[in-house]
Amino acid sequence: MREPVELRRQRILAVVRSRGAVKVSVLASELDVSVVTVRRDVEELARAGRLRRGHGVARPVGPVEEVTVPAARAEEPGRDGGPVALVVPERHSYLYEAAYGARPVLEEAGMRIALHIAPQAPGAERPLVEAALAAGARGLLIAPRWRGAVSEAADYGWLSEVAVPTVLMERRPRPGSALHALDSVCSDHWYGTYLAVDHLVALGHRRIVLAARDDSPTARSVRRAFAEIAAARPEVEDWSVVLSSPDAVPGPDHDDGTRLGDAPRDRTPLDLAALLTERRATAAVLHGDVDALMLVQRLAEQGVRVPRDCSVVAYDDVVAALSSTPLTAVSPPKAEVGRAAAELLLHRLARPLDTAGPVRRIELLPTLKVRGSTQPPASRPTPGEN
Template sequence: MREPVDLRRQRILAAVRSRGATRVSDLAAELAVSVVTLRRDVEELAREGKLRRGHGVARPVTDEAERPAPPAPAGDGGPVAVVVPERHSYLYETLHGARAAFEEAGVRIALHIAPAAPGAEQPLVERALADGARGLLIAPRWRDRATEEADYAWLARVPVPLVVMERRPRRGSALHAVDAVCTDHWYGVHLAVEHLTGLGHRRIVLAARDDSPTARALRAAFTEIAADHPDVHEWALALSSPGAVPDPAAPAAEQPVDLPGLLRGTGATAAVLHGDVDALMLVQALRDSGVRVPEDCSVIAYDDVVAALGSTPLTAVSPPKADIGRAAAELLLRRLARGAEPVRRLELLPELKVRGSTRPLRGA
């Protein structure tokens, strides 16, 4: 006999209240119903205010840590403007997290895609404000520091609540006192280096981009960590691809993108590669030159967007991309609802996902 709907929903509420956030698919399997049926139950319970629903999960409303940010005041009207760079899969994943939070709060998004040109974000923001945007969530491209500095002044004058997502404005700048949410990339590099040295690797190369705030943060973090680490005997930096610089037309001022040659020259047995697509291409270049991954060289990718899809799935540092977007959206919703509050600069820690591209050094 099929279980009555009311009883099933009581069991759903009991499970969510006791466990916290719970996947809809797990609840469906446990209650022996289809995911579609379970999702309808969750939606109805959410409409009744008995729980919260997210992308594939049900959350209790009584758990303060999971309580949604206060919704924007009713009657304000107007969407929240979200500005992200074009063709940026990493930031698109953060956008999914932000979208879920805004949808749960009943706030409409006006999405603006910024082309790859210096200063492209400013006219988009001005247009959004003219169209009635009541808040702004933005992830500027900032290919170089000059572009970043040029954006500080006008962003600081934006007349609506503003949250900068996955960017860390320079300390003491005009944007220092603006809400921001980003990944702790220093910790991500730390995870990678600790994993490699723990496997016995003593000579490590970082092949990274140099055309984004994340890339520059990774390069600075690796330089600091590798120079100070007692188990790193030799280290080197290289570009991850010829076009991974702020101005692709300018000559590269450092090592060419010859990772096999750099590994031979330094005796390195491990590499950290940013970002995923560059990492997969560099692993192919290693293979073509006779360097096997992970037998001859352990590799860690940084971003974890498509790192797991390679012929050898890559161990990767995985920033909490969707959680960054959700936290940024909830911070903006809080600002819209409560107005004057202390400025918040949040950092979320990434994690290391170990796959098949790292192994202990032979003889270590």
């Protein structure tokens, strides 16, 4: 899914403000778009007075809050306070949709927004939050990357001490941790996984593989839920969990050494066709979307037809519909998570601390988008066969 133009331009402004002069070619590489696209964005931003343009270079013109808010809105009523800091991971289209959902709610309430993009490095969110607070941020919406348990625990201490109202998006801290009593909005990924398994079982599939990532809270929730749900369904005769991609693990800077499922730590690509044959599986749930599209392409190259030979349900629904065979997908309410988080933050900001009420942990249910990648199996193994 193409990133919204204004969100991409906000990211350009955030990078330029944090680093100073940045080459257009560097911005294009980091944003994963063409140089022509970035050059056009820089020209429009310069025309609006939000940055300065040089020969192949973009330069800042003012502090973060000045360059992250459109000038036409800066004088509207209610815009005399500090901005709301919105912190999301770099190159994470799923959470960009959540951020995009939060924006109209905050702007409608007269709140200015400072978008901060956290690079793919351990502890990247903390300096961004500290800088935002130093610049006068009045509230914080944040979705930490949390690739593993170690990186998650490392954020508990400082994030629990942030001195402004804070809401977590798509993150549910460990029970009993310092962040357990922090406002949060999250998709119910157990229910999303249930929708995928239930759909396949209803079609008659009895042997199902989950190929999933293991480098985010969502990935770990999906893996746990699949194992629990598949084991509890008497109709499911065989199931297994493997890594959807060799780079889908937390990595040496994040990992705590724990594993979920039975996937080996292996750098070779998953041979899904061979696994389906080995397990005599007729269906697969694939997390996330990009990995799902690549695995489906690889199946086609090996002569496995989707859905005739194997039904596929993707998880995330960011680009699943763009596959050559549009993929049935679990669709978490991404934009709605952002909207609910923004509304929860506004509730906190509008009231003194002693009258804001109890901490709220909101869960929103995903939906299942049935497309062309699932159908009843061509043949069903005899119950009890090995």
